[in-house]
Amino acid sequence: MDSEAREERRSARERRATVRRVRRTYFRGVGLPYLLLAPQLLVTALFFFWPAGQAVYQSFLREDAFGLSSQFVGFENFIDVLGDADWRAAAARTAVFSLSVAALALSAALFLAVQADKHIRGAGAYRTLLIWPYAVAPAIAAVLWLFMVHPDIGLFGRALNALGVPWDYKLNGNQALLVVILASAWKQVSYNFIFFLAGLQGIPKPVLEAAAIDGAGPVRRFWTVVFPLLSPTAFFLLVVNLVYACFDTFGVIHALTQGGPGKSTETLIYRAYTDGVSNLNLGSSAAQSVILMILVIALTVVQFRFVEKKVHY
């Protein structure tokens, strides 16, 4: 048996080596390769490295109120930000918001993907419809939700008030948070759905049949076979969704609540915007941006480390 396993490993290695030989293309000189890389490098440099570098630079400076002079202050901006009770409250709020968005978007998408994976009439149309929300711009999604939940003109908002439930997300902070969570999660369901559906279709059917013959009912099959095999996908999506909820929900919040009422929907990214653009406190805003950037990098590192280890095939 051992020699057999060795044999198989060796032939797998040879196969990989062949693939590598075939796929690698050699260019003469360096001109063409760099030319082909240039557009991507240019975009990355222009829209990421330059602004990110600016943010890091700014985060060590303090400007006067009119932007006429600035001085180097070292880590003072960071110390101020981290010591600010309002910022900490926003951080806690962001944690609640992000985890809620991720949990809601993941569970809804998983449920829908499991349904769409069944052999049902019109599965194709159903799948296409579920992918559409992803193509809707954040601001438009926000307006759509506004028309549903607005206390005076919204379909559900009016219905709730008519039923005697005091509903006004423009006055009630918790209701406002609920609305931005729902709208943000709704946007992300499509993306998760595509990945979950692909993951489900990647599970070999005989494995599920083997489980059925072993005596596992549909629910048990899901939790003991399907879900564990989806866990790498689920973890990848969890990280992507947290990043999305932390950073890409600006448009939704801006269009729906502008961080209000009070500060009840002000997340870290929204606060960085308010401090920089409205309050013109560039140093503090830049420091906040840098902290968020470090957070994203950390999440990405965790994901790559973990996902690399957890793949079963």
Next chain:
Amino acid sequence: MATLTLSGVRKSFGATAVLHGVDLAVRDGEMIVVVGASGCGKSTLLRIVAGLETATAGRVMIGDQDVTALEPADRDVAMVFQNYALYPHMSVFQNMAYGLKIRGLPKPEIIRRVDEAAALLDIGGLLDRKPRQLSGGQRQRVAMGRAIVREPKLFLFDEPLSNLDAKLRVQMRAEIRRLQKRLGVTSLFVTHDQVEAMTLGDRLVVMHAGHAAQIATPMEVWERPADTYVAGFIGSPAMNFLAATLEAGGAAARLADGLVLPFADGSRAGEAGRKLTLGIRPEHLRPQTGGLRVMVELVEPLGAESLLHGRLPDGAEMTVKLAGAVHADGVLEVMPIAEALHVFDGETGRRIEPLG
């Protein structure tokens, strides 16, 4: 351990009929091999027994119990899949224990059964490994182990050897047969490989286009094939077929070129001129002057014997198997051994037995 009875099992996928009524009675402890070309419905038949497909009509009985409408989980069968279908996220031990855990067996009993099966299959050292760390042959053993620990009423095998290399396939074939005899579990084994079918089965079911063309022991299928399809499918190299007509009196057949071959086992019913198909296995031809004139096109030396491929004057293909090394060029005259001649109806292809 139990009997298995299929009666009138039919299956259609939409408008396509795959099984046209299969009847089969499997005795307790018997190993039945279902063999046929791809698309003949053999896998569908197995999946209906497993409960993975629902029969359009007919009944499936395991022992005295009608299981036609039962879920796979409630049938107490175990199945070994072509690609093993191990749970990739579980260790070998967990793979084998999964079905037992679901049935709520106490932990010591689970450990005892898994250890016993692992020892039987010689995979005791692999229990902590994941399926991806195993070779093809080892995975095959684990899949067998997962079936054995369940101690089911029925083993189902869906071409379990087709993903293994030739040497390992022969080894596992013998091992499966030994295990099945030792455990005495009623088994249904599906394959497209006629050698596997001949060596493994107590009885064969030769499937053809959704019908059971013949159900009999391997030797019976080989010696007395029920029709030209079975005759051509079982046996390697395949049987030669010649068009002929019945002579007056029914005691001989006349070939197109005028050669008359007498029947050794008795005369056949029918008027003179009845259309026949004669079947002659390549190993049942002997060189003899005045016989069939085969224009040899290719000689394949196999060591102990040689295969000669050629054509008759009317263009019909002929294969001849002769002992030893043969140097044949041009024309070889061969004569079939009269006792080994198979007679089929020229139109229906059904075997024609000699008259009482």
